[in-house]
Amino acid sequence: MKKQLFLVMFLVGLLSLPFCLTAQQAVKSKTKTDAKPVPAVLSTASEVSAVAGFAGKGEDWLIPSANLIFPDLPYAYDALEPVIDRQTVEIHYDKHHRGYFNNFKKAIAGTDLETKSVYSIFADIDKVSTAVRNNAGGFYNHVLYWSNLSPDGGGKPTGELLEVITRSFGSYETFVQKFNEAAKTRFGSGWAWLSVDPASKELFISSTANQDNPLMSTEEKQGFPLLGMDVWEHAYYLKYQNKRADYVESFWNKVNWQDVQSRYAEYFKIAARIK
Amino acid sequence: MNFEFPALPYAYDALEPHIDRMTMEIHHTKHHRAYFDKFTAAIQGTDLESKSLTDIFAEISKAPAAVRNNGGGFYNHNLFWEILSPSGGGEPIGKLAEAINAEFGSFEAFKTKFNDAAANRFGSGWAWLSVKADKSLCVCSSANQDNPLMDVHDCPGTPILGLDVWEHAYYLKYQNRRPDYIGAFWNLVNWNKVSENYEKTLK
C-alpha cells in the first residue's frame, strides 16, 4: 500500500517536471502560455517515461495518441540563423505547429483514436476525418522537421547512412539534386521527404501535399520518413518570399545528419510495430 | 499570342494598410508574373494557344499540370486585382445585392459563408463567389490555383469575386493570422466591379 502511494507520488512528480530540460534555457524569449500538458491516458510506468522524454524519435510515436505532448523546440528560436530567421522559427513553432497539435488533440478527443498510435492512424488515414488527417500530419511532420535541423547541422552524412544514400541514388550529390527538385516542384503547400522503402529497405524521395506524409495510406509510395522539408510558404516567406529555391538550397546547411541517421537505424527496430 | 500580362490597376501601396506595398509588389511582379510566363511557355506551339482561358479551363482535366497550375494562377490573379480597389468596401447594391439576399438571406450571412470558405481552405487556395449555370450564386473554395471554371471543380460556375488565401497573399503582414487578412479584405472589395462581373454572366 505504502509502496503504491510512493509510486503514484513519484509519477505525479515526474509529470510536473518540465518536459524537455535541455531546451528550457536555450529558449529564453519564449513565453509559455498553455498549461502543462498532462497526458490523459497513462497505463504503465514505461509509457510515462516515454512521454516525459518525448522528442519525436521513431519509437516515441508508438504510444497512444492521447499521451502525446507538444515537445519543446530543441534549440533557441534564433539558432538556425541565417538559414531560417528567428521570427519564422518562432511563429512556425509556436503558432503553426502548436495549432496542429491542439487541433489534433481536439479532433481525437473522446474517440477511439485516442488509444491508437499516430502510426496506426496514418496507416488508416483514409478512414478518419479531414481534421484528424490534416492536424495529425501537421503535428507529426513538424516534430520531425525541428528534429531534422540543428544549429550545428550541415555537412554530409557519414557511415551507414551515406552508404544507403549512395546505394539508393548513385551519389550524395544526386540525392540532394533529386530532393531539391521534389521540394521546388511541389505546387502549393506541402513537403519533400526522404524515406525508407519497407520492401527494398532502400531510400526514396517523394513529396506530399499539405500535411500529408509518406506514412499515410493515401500515398502512392509509402515509407518511413527520415528527413522532411516543409515547403509551405510559412516556412520561408518572411525571409525568402517567392524564392523557394533559395530556402531549399540553404536548408542543407542546417540538416542534422545524426538525427537522420538515428531515424534510419531506429526504423529496423520498430518496423514491425508501425502498422 | 492573345494573352497579356496586365498592369496592376492601382499603385503597389494603394491597398495599405489592409494589404502592404511589399506584398502587392512581390505578388504582382513575381508570383503573378511567373504564372503568366509559365502558362504562355506551357501552351506555346500547342492548339491551346488559340483558345480562350474559359475554353481551356472547360477541359482542364485533359491538359498538363503546368497549364492547369499556371493558367489558373494567371486568370485568378487577373480577377483578384480587378475586384480590389483603394476605394473599395461597403456593400453591393442593385441586382447583385438582390441576388445575394435571395441566395444567402443577407449580406452578413453571405460574408460569414465566404469567410468560412476562405478560413477553412487547408493549405493554398482560393475562396470564390460564383454564378452557377442556373444563374444562382454560390460560395466555395478551391485548392492551389484551381477555380470554378475548371471541369475538375466540384462547384462549377463563373467566379465574380475571388480571395487568394495562399500564404504569400498575406504572410508578410499577417503571418499565421489568416482570419485577420480575410477580415481586412472586405475593406477593399470593389463592388462595382463585382456587380459588373455578375451582370455579364446574366447575358
Ligand SMILES: [Fe+2]
Ligand atoms: Fe510548417
Ligand SMILES: [Fe+2]
Ligand atoms: Fe497569389
